[in-house]
Amino acid sequence: MHLPTAIAVAGSAGLAAAHPLNNLLSRAVAAFPAGSSWDILLNKGDSVSSVESVASQKVGAIDIDLFDTTKETMAELKSTMQVICYFSAGSKEGWRSDAGDFKAEDVGQGLDGWPDENWVNVKSDNVRAIMKKRIELAAVNGCTAIDPDNVDGFGDNQDGFGYDKSAYVDYIKFMADTAAANNLAIGLKNALDMIPDVVSFVQFAVNEQCHEYKECDRYKPFTDANKAVFNIEYGGNACDSPAGVKLSTLIKPEDQGLNTLGGTCASQGQVAQPAPSASASASTIAPSGPTATSTPIVAPALPSSTPSSAPQVPSPTSVAVKPTPTGSDEATPAETVDPEDADEDDDKDDDKDDDDKDDDKDDVKDDAEEDEDEVETKPWSSWHRPGQDASD
Numbered sequence: 001m002h003l004p005t006a007i008a009v010a011g012s013a014g015l016a017a018a019h020p021l022n023n024l025l026s027r028a029v030a031a032f033p034a035g036s037s038w039d040i041l042l043n044k045g046d047s048v049s050s051v052e053s054v055a056s057q058k059v060g061a062i063d064i065d066l067f068d069t070t071k072e073t074m075a076e077l078k079s080t081m082q083v084i085c086y087f088s089a090g091s092k093e094g095w096r097s098d099a100g101d102f103k104a105e106d107v108g109q110g111l112d113g114w115p116d117e118n119w120v121n122v123k124s125d126n127v128r129a130i131m132k133k134r135i136e137l138a139a140v141n142g143c144t145a146i147d148p149d150n151v152d153g154f155g156d157n158q159d160g161f162g163y164d165k166s167a168y169v170d171y172i173k174f175m176a177d178t179a180a181a182n183n184l185a186i187g188l189k190n191a192l193d194m195i196p197d198v199v200s201f202v203q204f205a206v207n208e209q210c211h212e213y214k215e216c217d218r219y220k221p222f223t224d225a226n227k228a229v230f231n232i233e234y235g236g237n238a239c240d241s242p243a244g245v246k247l248s249t250l251i252k253p254e255d256q257g258l259n260t261l262g263g264t265c266a267s268q269g270q271v272a273q274p275a276p277s278a279s280a281s282a283s284t285i286a287p288s289g290p291t292a293t294s295t296p297i298v299a300p301a302l303p304s305s306t307p308s309s310a311p312q313v314p315s316p317t318s319v320a321v322k323p324t325p326t327g328s329d330e331a332t333p334a335e336t337v338d339p340e341d342a343d344e345d346d347d348k349d350d351d352k353d354d355d356d357k358d359d360d361k362d363d364v365k366d367d368a369e370e371d372e373d374e375v376e377t378k379p380w381s382s383w384h385r386p387g388q389d390a391s392d
Contacts, residue, residue, distance in 0.1 A: 029185040030082055030144045032204040032228040034246040036060045040232065042068075042086060042258045057081075057261060063147055063206065063230070066138055067096060074142040084187065085143035087134050089175060090150030090159075090168075092118050101130050108160030111150070119150070119159035122171040135178045145185035147206055148175055152191035169197045176201045187230070192218050204228040211238035211249075220244045232258075239265035 040063040062077055066085040077083050092102045094116035106127050108119035120127050131148070138146050153159030154168050172188065176198075179186040185203035188194065192215055195205075199221045210216040211233050219229045223246045231247045235254035241247040251263040 029180055029183055029203060032061065032082070032145070032185065032187075034223050034226050034228055036204075036228040036230075036248055037264065038063065038084075038228075038230050038248055039250065039261055039264070040064075040086075040230075040252075040258055041261060059264075061144070061230075066134065066141070066143070066146075069141075071141045078142050078144065082144040083142065084145045084147050084185075085138045085141070086147040086149065087138075088117075088150050089131055089134075089148030089171070090119060090122065090153050092120050098130060098133070102127070108153075109158070119153045119161070121161055122151075122153070122159075122163065122167055123161075128171075128174060131175060132178050135175065135182055135184065139182035139184055143184060145187060145203065146175070146179055147187050147189060148172075149189045151189060152194070165193060165197075169194055172198050173201060195219070195221055199225055199227070202227075204230060206230045206232075208232045209234065210247075211236070211240075216245055216247060217242040219247070 037059045038061040039057060039059050042063075042065045059081060061082040061084055063084040063086055064074075064077070066087045069085075074083050074085075091111055092099060092107055102120065103124075103126055106121050106124045108121060111117045111119065122128075135146060151168055151172055153161075154163050154165045168191070172186075172194065176186050187204040187206050188198055188202045189206045190208060192207075192210075195218060204227050205219060205222050207216075207219070207229060208231075210219070210231055216231070220242075222229050223244060229245065229247050231249040233249060233251050234256050235251070237251065239249050239251070241249075247265075249265040251265065252258060253260065
């Protein structure tokens, strides 16, 4: 987006408040086009030092923890990529530095499978004040965008407040307005039911396991709007995208730790990287090989050190898939068969073919029943919470 010279004039202290273009300035946020390359690294405590190795990764954006990453590290990262800052907007995490700011009436039911974490009242003025401070902290620390998690506590009184979807749509709208006022983009984390309601005022989506739960096709509105869908799959090799959807998929270790780099799928202009092992450290994973162009992430059109496009992505050696054997390498010698024996064999073969057809029908029916059983509701315990072990 090209901004006219008048905007530079409006930036002076005397004109900024009164100039009609001031509102445009506050909404000059980064764009994340469909197919943008990315990675995610969420750490806690003394392991956060490894996040500095991200600066050597040639991706367009990195999703890191707002609280566990220093301002200096963010500045280093921002010199080569866009920085998305993660925090939980829908829950109180007892280990966060501002946990004491929540009031007793702000706290709802516990998140199933996550000790010391509770849903919060998204209509509370105090909760919104806390999130406003977090968003402002993200801006001060140099983040390009925010990734607010746990924004789908509606339904079946999951949050303990009995709110429906509309309360959470309004909450996301509040955070989107606050982010825009601080020149930050915002993403939708999971919460697929809200896509039609919020796609117009968020800049990207972050999804966990849409392949596993067979729901990736629901992200078509984001692709239609040329907005990135940053997808994470834990284990497996599901790198395809449904018709009309452009995913930026990472294959991460099954332990869901999100503390290692790599795993980019070779699709939609991205370059494949082997998925790291659960024990690998971020500092030991280094890209190599030829480069390929990825979809650039567009930075705000304001004077800034932020690059306007993502650098090219280096490609490590891909992992080859071992082919399935098709038969024996040795030829089978021909045998002489008596004509009468051949007739008897033909009759037996006909009977066997009929039996095989019946067995095939039964197998197809059993497979269909198994497929129906595989589609299940995603348990809360399968979703990542940084800085905490779900097995605690």
